Amino acid sequence: MELIHSLKFKFEWRSYQQNFLDHFTEHIQDHHLHMVAPPGSGKTILGLEVLRRVNKRTLVLAPTLTIRNQWKDRLVSFFLNDVTFTNFSTNIKEPKLLTFSTYQSLHALNKRLTKAENHSLLEFIRENGIETLVLDEAHHLKNEWYKCLMALKEIEGLTVIALTATPPYDSSGAELNKYFELCGPIDDEIAVPDLVKNGDLCPHQDFVYFSKPSEAQIRYIVEYRENIIQFMNDLKVDTKFQNLLLEHPFYKNTEDTLEEIYGKPSFLSAMLIFLNSAGVDIDKEKLLFLGFENKVVDFPELTYEWIEILLQELLVAQREALGAYEPQLKAIEKQLGRIGVYEKKRVNFVGDEQLYRSLASSPSKLRSIHNILQEEYKVLGEQLKAVVLTDFIRKEFFDYTGEATGVLNKLGVVSIFQYLRIKSGHKQHLAILTGSLVVLHKTVVEDFEKVLGEGAFGKQPMVADTDFITISAFGNAKNNIVAAVTELFQKGKIKILIGTKSLLGEGWDAPAINTLVLASYVGSFVSSNQMRGRAIRTDANESNKTGNIWHLACLDPTISDGGKDLEKLKRRFTAFSGVSIDGEPYIENGLDRLQLPAHFDEDSHLEELNATMVQSASDRQNLGERWHEAIHKGSVLVREVKVPYTDRTPFRKVKRMRSVDAAQYLVIEVVAGLGLFLPEFLMKNIGTLLNKGIFQFLYFLLAGIVIGFAPKTYKALKLYFLFGNSFKKTIKISNALLDYLVRTKQIHSGSCAISVVAEQNANGAFVCYLKGASNYESTLFVNLLHEILAPVENPRYLLVNSNWLKRKWGIRNYYVVPQDLGRRKADAERFHSFWKKHVDGSKLLYTRTQMGRKELLKARLAHIVYQFKEVSEKAITWK
Known part of the structure; x- marks a missing residue:
């Protein structure tokens, strides 16, 4: 075929790119390749190398024309030594060996073929000999696009390559299942730490700035x-x-x-x-x-x-x-x-x-944005290059001429601009850039004119403040206005740029950004991660660049855990990997690395949190050092299951019991108690000893010991066995699952190379993961273990182990056989054999009979307490 001979990468691969390509043959065996690669990792270039190696007639689909054109440009710039190679096209109606198009164009073609020509898209693809399908930014797929793409998967031998920066983990369960049904399981992921280590991303940190709602x-x-x-x-x-x-x-x-x-x-x-x-x-x-x-x-x-x-x-x-x-x-x-x-x-x-x-659109966030930028300006001074991204323009505030910020009661581009204009002492650094509104300070208009061209735009002073000019472009200059404002920002003429995520969130690039404020609350965390990617790129003009990304949270004062605004933020943080904010440096996804409290009860607490965030954000040198220290501690991203510690009994007490053994702990408790109990007992009962004799005295003494220490003994034993159930049993379950996957050849690295690791965190939570496994194997293991530990829903098979003590102490009696392991009776029975070998003698129960349904209902009622709680969660850590 022509591809493998006509295309050749002109440069050297980065270490993490080469590592991915080294495992390419293994990943593509099932005709699926699903790769996650963050912004800055060269995803498009790797995609071109992959389709070159697959070496078949290929259709590349992208979400926008801009990204489609990037594929063609990267092909010409990075792979074409032979200028005579022209066997590529951007017209899906006339496909060539390589065809670059968009999902919208494919959907339109499908509709036209079905209605006008009584022809099917499936037949069109077959007739044109397309055997490889590349899905770029696959998280953008909509239902209509999904349907016609799933139809294409009926083509025997079709290879599907899916590329994304962020899988849509915050979508509904049904949507997420569709996504993975189309793209297949994740085969490999390029790690953010590798990019920071290689100098392709700068050291960066996510911070949360808290506010409380207005009185109203x-x-x-x-x-x-x-x-x-x-x-x-x-x-x-x-x-x-x-x-x-x-x-x-x-x-x-x-x-x-x-x-x-x-x-x-x-x-x-x-x-x-x-x-x-x-x-x-x-x-x-x-x-x-x-x-x-x-x-x-x-x-x-x-x-x-x-x-x-x-x-x-x-x-x-x-x-x-x-x-x-x-x-x-x-x-x-x-x-x-x-x-x-x-x-x-x-x-x-x-x-x-x-x-x-x-809460998400609370005007209290205007003050948060102002405070953040003030603090960043103190540290960076003239080097500040900040971008504030939000969802709406809010033009109703454009002509507001007052000085009272209370009128600005909605979060948006114009309200943010007006608040900063009124409150900030650096208003000359402000600018607005959206698709329909551009505002510049008068001091930069001359520079703007030099970039865009004299007479190419109209100028009109802003009613609210004549120091600002509203820009309106004409003709072709309208298309260049974003590039012109971006150039002024890159040069430092504009230091605070306020815009919409729709224009600046994806596809826009300005490597000089060192501070990003995400004032966006509409949309998924996929778009949040895309916006965040703007600030974490390296800057060729600033070798020591670090990026601060600020997220805003308005706390619900009636809910101790902070409320829905913070809950949404927690979900979004599952897409972000970063270094811990304090203590021993480690790299992990999720909000836990910011070490936020579990409860937000007092206003003073909120102020202390913000002060801590600001202090940490101001030490940018320390940020870089923490990244590099954490990077050197690991070599690969590890997927793990995290089980939080939720017991009200302090973890230190439970840990102390575990470290000395229950019997020893009880002896220590009893001896210490007797040291206090005996003298008091002797003083009160000396008369009994003298008048009624030694036997009566000993009777009262023993009765006192039993009454005084039996509850403590019961409680200590209960804590010990509860702890053993949650920690030790999870390890046993993990070993049973690993043994099953190795013996059924779903894990190929070999039983000697892979082992289960369980680690206890200082807060009582513990994690389980596979050491020595590939990314695909780790993902498979984590997904299945998470399903086993999840609350009982409607599985085909249950593992049941019921006894009186477990019922009395609330220890779990039911565990789920994962869906993929319970499709066939033979698979469920084989998994059960490994469960009995490693865990306990639980019985395997088929829930689709009348008796099984009754037991399933009982299981759900027995575990009713877990219905709305995370029993376990998935995490990604650099180790």
């Missing part, structure tokens, strides 16, 4: 919460509603509706939890029928999540079947609508969207 917002949130609490209290004493639930077929005719119950176990759980919370005695016979032999269920408290499930079913899913109760349901619907928790047929007590929008 706080009143709104408090009233919102109080209305919900009042509604829940009223509902719990509503005997008509209780009667509705007691008469519901799920409760009244449990035996006759078992099949329906099995399809909606969460709804039954919600019913029982509500009735228990309302003080209704649950029918013990029903608990017995559902599989609870001791007729006791430890029901959790009624939370927002449970009442959402309950009312969503009653008001929407089962509304027609509950016609007899329509007046009552209608009244509840109106009440929910009045307090703002029922909209578009969705019950939402948590306030995910309504409260999140209020």
Whole structure:
């Protein structure tokens, strides 16, 4: 074929690129290659080398024309020595050996072929001999694009190469499954530490600056919460509603509706939890029928999540079947609508969207942005090159001429600009750059004219402040305006550039950025990572560049964990790898590396947090040193399962028990206790010894010891065995899983080369990962282990180990057989054999029989406490 001979990379590969290419043959064996590569890693160039090695007729698809053209430009600049090679095209209707196009063009072609020509896209691809499909920036795929691409996968032998900077981990489960169904599992990932080590990315850090809502917002949130609490209290004493639930077929005719119950176990759980919370005695016979032999269920408290499930079913899913109760349901619907928790047929007590929008766009973030830039200016001075990215322009504030910032009550480009213009002492450094609005300070207009050309644009003084000029370009100059403003920013003529993420978030590049403020809250963390990528590139003109990326969080004062704005931020941070902010340097994804508190209760705490962030951000030299120290401690990104420590008993106490053994711990506790107990006992009971004799005295002494120390003994043993269950058992499960994967040849590196490693963190959380495994093998192991430890949902097979002590102490009796290991009975049984070898004698239960369904329902009810909690989470660490 022509590709492998006509194309050749002109330069030397970087070490991490070469490492990826060394494993290429292994990755491509299944005709799939899924690569994750951060901005700056040469993803497009590697993609061209991959398709050269595959050496087949190829269609490359990109999300935009700009990125499509980058493929063609990189081909010409980096691979073509032979100028006579012209067998490439950007016209999908006339494909050549190499065709560069967009997803939109493919979708349009599919529609035209189907409607106008009664032809299929599948036939078109086959007729043109296309055997390789490259999906660039695969996280952009939409449903319509996905459908026609999945149709193409029917072509036998088609090779699919997927490239992305950030997999869409924050998409819904169904969307994420579609993504991996199309792209396949991740085969390899180029690590950010390798890029920093090689000098392709600069040392950088993510910081969070906290604010609290305005008084008006706080009143709104408090009233919102109080209305919900009042509604829940009223509902719990509503005997008509209780009667509705007691008469519901799920409760009244449990035996006759078992099949329906099995399809909606969460709804039954919600019913029982509500009735228990309302003080209704649950029918013990029903608990017995559902599989609870001791007729006791430890029901959790009624939370927002449970009442959402309950009312969503009653008001929407089962509304027609509950016609007899329509007046009552209608009244509840109106009440929910009045307090703002029922909209578009969705019950939402948590306030995910309504409260999140209020907090995410809080005007308190304007002050945060100002404070951040003031602090950055103190450190960097004239070297400051800051970009503030947000979602909306907010032109309604453009002509505001006042000096009171309270009017600026919405987050947007113009409101940020106006706030900084009024508050900042460096307004001459400000500029706006969006697709429809460009504002420059009058001191840089002359330089702008030199870059763009005299007479190529119109100028109009800004009404709010005549020191600023609004720019309007004409003709072809309109297309060059972004490049002209970017050049002024690169040169330092503009030091603070405020723009929209739609224009500057992806595809725009200005290596001089050393401070980025992400004031964006619309969209996924895929776009957040793209925006973040602007600030972490190296700058040829500044060899010691470091990048500070600031994220904004407005805390909900009615929620101790910070609320939805911070929760969204936590999810986004799973896409970011970075160095720990303090203590021993390590590199990890997620928000834990910033060492934030679990609870945010006091305003003073918030100020201390911001001060800590600012202090750390100001020491840029230390940032570089921490990166390089952490990089030298590892060599590869390791995927791991992290199990958080959630027990209320301090971890130090549990750790102390583990280190000395339970029996020794008890002896120490008893001896220490007796040292305090005996003297007091002797003083009080000396009369007994003298009057009634030694035997009566010893009787009272022993009784006192038992009464005084039995509870402590019970508690100590319980802590010890609970700890052993969570830590030691996870290690046993990991070994069982590894043994299974090696014996079934799903792991190819060999059992001698790979081992399970478990490490305990200082905060009590522990991690499990595979040492010596490939990226693909680690990903497979972590995904399966995470599924085993997850709350019980609806697996085909369960592992059941029930005994009295475990039930009494709340130790898990049920574990899930992962979906991929439970598709066939033979696979499930084989995994079970490894479980018995390494873990315990649990029984394998098939849940699709009547008895199995009952046990599954029991498992879900028994583990009801895990329903809305992360039992384990996936993490990526440099080791």
